[in-house]
Amino acid sequence: xxxxxxxxxxxxxxxxxxxxxxxxxxxxxxxxxxxxxxxxxxxxxxxxxxxxxxxxxxxxxxxxxxxxxxxxxxxxxxxxxxxxxxxxxxxxxxxxxxxxxxxxxxxxxxxxxxxxxxxxxxxxxxxxxxxxxxxxxxxxxxxxxxxxxxxxxxxxxxxxxxxxxxxxxxxxxxxxxxxxxxxxxxxxxxxxxxxxxxxxxxxxxxxxxxxxxxxxxxxxxxxxxxxxxxxxxxxxxxxxxxxxxxxxxxxxxxxxxxxxxxxxxxxxxxxxxxxxxxxxxxxxxxxxxxxxxxxxxxxxxxxxxxxxxxxxxxxxxxxxxxxxxxxxxxxxxxxxxxxxxxxxxxxxxxxxxxxxxxxxxxxxxxxxxxxxxxxxxxxx
Numbered sequence: 463x464x465x466x467x468x469x470x471x472x473x474x475x476x477x478x479x480x481x482x483x484x485x486x487x488x489x490x491x492x493x494x495x496x497x498x499x500x501x502x503x504x505x506x507x508x509x510x511x512x513x514x515x516x517x518x519x520x521x522x523x524x525x526x527x528x529x530x531x532x533x534x535x536x537x538x539x540x541x542x543x544x545x546x547x548x549x550x551x552x553x554x555x556x557x558x559x560x561x562x563x564x565x566x567x568x569x570x571x572x573x574x575x576x577x578x579x580x581x582x583x584x585x586x587x588x589x590x591x592x593x594x595x596x597x598x599x600x601x602x603x604x605x606x607x608x609x610x611x612x613x614x615x616x617x618x619x620x621x622x623x624x625x626x627x628x629x630x631x632x633x634x635x636x637x638x639x640x641x642x643x644x645x646x647x648x649x650x651x652x653x654x655x656x657x658x659x660x661x662x663x664x665x666x667x668x669x670x671x672x673x674x675x676x677x678x679x680x681x682x683x684x685x686x687x688x689x690x691x692x693x694x695x696x697x698x699x700x701x702x703x704x705x706x707x708x709x710x711x712x713x714x715x716x717x718x719x720x721x722x723x724x725x726x727x728x729x730x731x732x733x734x735x736x737x738x739x740x741x742x743x744x745x746x747x748x749x750x751x752x753x754x755x756x757x758x759x760x761x762x763x764x765x766x767x768x769x770x771x772x773x774x775x776x777x778x779x780x781x782x783x784x785x786x787x788x789x790x791x792x793x794x795x796x797x798x799x800x801x802x803x804x805x806x807x808x809x810x811x812x813x814x815x816x817x818x819x820x821x822x823x824x825x826x827x828x829x830x831x832x833x834x835x836x837x838x839x840x841x842x
Contacts, residue, residue: 467644468589474644475586476601478538478579481637483605485549486572487710488630490684491613491703492623494692499623500558504689504817508809511685513562515802517569522798525577526784526791534581534787535645539638541575546634553627573798577791584779584786585646595779596720599772603714606684610710614703649787666781666792668838669774672733673797675830676770679740681804682824683709683763686817694751694817701753705760712764720769729777730835732769737831740766744825748818766828771797800827 497507529537548571551564583598609630616626687706691697697704724732743762746755774793781789804824811820 468586470644471582471586471589471646472594474641475579475582475646476598477637477641478542478575478582478645479598479602480605481542481634482545482572482575482579483602484609485545485630485634486684487606487609488613488627489549489552489568491610491688491706492617492626493685494688494702495617495623496552496561497689500561502558503813504809505813506809508806508813510558510562510565511809512803512806513565514569514572515799515806517566518573518798518802521570521573522791522795525574525794526788528574529578529581529649529787529791530785533647534578534585534649535642535647537574537578538582538645539642541571541578542634542638544571545575546631546638549627549634550631553622553624569802573794576798577787577794580775580779580790581649581785581787582646584776584790585649587776587779593721593725593776595776596717596769596772599720600714600717603710603717603768607707607710607714610703610706614707617703618700649785665838666778666789667796668834669778670793670796672831672834672838673771673774673793674800675827675834676736676740676767676800677797678800678804678807679744679763679824679828680767680771681801682808682821683760683767685805686808686820687760690747690817690821691756695753695756697753704753705756708757709760709764712761713768714764716765716768717772720772723769724773729773730838732773733835734832736766736768736770737828737833737835738766739763740828740831741825742766744821744828748822748825751818763828770831 493507496502500510502510544567548564548567552561552568555561555564580595580598583595587593587595613626683706687709688702691705692699692702720732739762743759743764743766746759746762748759750756750759774797775790778789778793779786784792804827808817808820808824811823
C-alpha cells in the first residue's frame with residue numbers, strides 16, 4: 463500500500479527529515495549554554511564536540527550494510543528512537559564524561575538515521591517525474607530554523623537545557639509513532655547483496671571530497687555561529703542567535719530552488735558557485751566583524767552550502783552498481799565526517815589563534831569545493 467501513495471510517502475519521509483533537523487539544531491542552539499555550564503574553554507569545547515565525529519566515523523562503514531540488509535524503514539525507526547534518547551541524555555548530563563558519551567551516541571544514531579531517510583528519499587523521488595530530493599533537505603532546514611529560533615527564545619527566557627531537550631525528544635517520539643507506518647517498505651535496488659565495505663566508484667569518491675569540504679563549513683556554522691556572534695561581535699544576548707537564524711533562512715530558501723537550478727545550469731556550475739559563495743560569505747564575516755556585515759556574510763554562506771549535499775546525494779543514489787544506501791553511505795563517509803570534524807577544528811584553531819582565524823580557514827575549505835568541482839568530469 464505504501465508504494466502506491468507517493469504523496470503520503472513523501473510527507474512521511476519529510477517528517478523524519480524534520481525530526482532530524484529539529485533535534486540537531488536544538489542541540490546546536492544551546493551550545494553556548496552548555497559551554498558556560500561546564501566552564502569549557504573554546505579548545506575544551508572543541509575536544510568535547512569531537513565525540514560526535516568519532517561516533518559517526520565508527521558507524522559510517524556499517525550504515526549501508528545495515529540498511530541494505532534490514533531495510534531503511536526499520537533503520538529509521540531504530541535510529542530515531544536512539545537519537546531522541548541521546549538528545550535527552552545530553553540535556554541531563556551532569557559531568558563532561560556523561561556529555562561526551564551522549565554526544566558519541568548522538569553522532570552514531572544521527573548518521574544512521576541520515577543515511578536511512580535519504581535512502582527513503584531516493585525511493586520516493588523515483589515515483590515523481592522530476593527531481594524532488596532537495597525539497598526534503600529544505601524541510602530539514604526548516605526544522606533547523608524552527609529549532610534554532612525556539613532555542614534562542616528559550617535561551618533568552620532562561621529555560622533549562624534539560625527541559626528543552628526532553629520536550630523536543632517527546633515530540634520526536636510522537637512523529638516517529640505517527641509517520642513510521644507510511645515509510646516505504648521496499649528500497650530501490652534492495653535485491654543488491656549487502657556488502658560491509660563496498661568499493662565506491664571514482665565519481666563517488668570525488669563527490670565525497672566536495673561533500674567533505676562543504677559540510678565541514680556547514681557543521682562549523684551550526685555549532686559555532688552563536689559563539690562567534692557572542693565572542694567576536696560581543697552582542698546583546700538577545701542577538702546572539704541572529705547569525706544562525708539568517709544562515710538557516712538563506713539555506714532553507716535556496717534548497718527549495720536547487721532542483722530547478724541544477725536542471726537549468728547543470729551540476730558543475732552549481733558546485734562551482736557554491737564554493738565561491740561559501741568562501742566569500744565567510745570572508746565578509748571575518749573582515750567586517752559587525753552585526754549587519756556579519757549577518758550578510760552568513761546569508762551568503764547559507765546560499766553557498768545549501769545545494770551541495772542534496773544534489774550529491776541524488777547523483778550518487780542513481781548508482782547502477784551499488785544500492786542507494788551503500789552509495790549514500792560511501793558519500794557520507796567523507797561528507798559527514800567533514801560535517802562533524804568542522805566544529806572541533808574551529809575550536810582548536812580558535813584556542814590557538816582566535817575565532818576569526820578559524821572562520822578564515824573554513825573559507826579555504828569552502829573555496830576547495832569550487833577547485834575540486836572544476837577538475838571532475840560530469841556525465842550531465
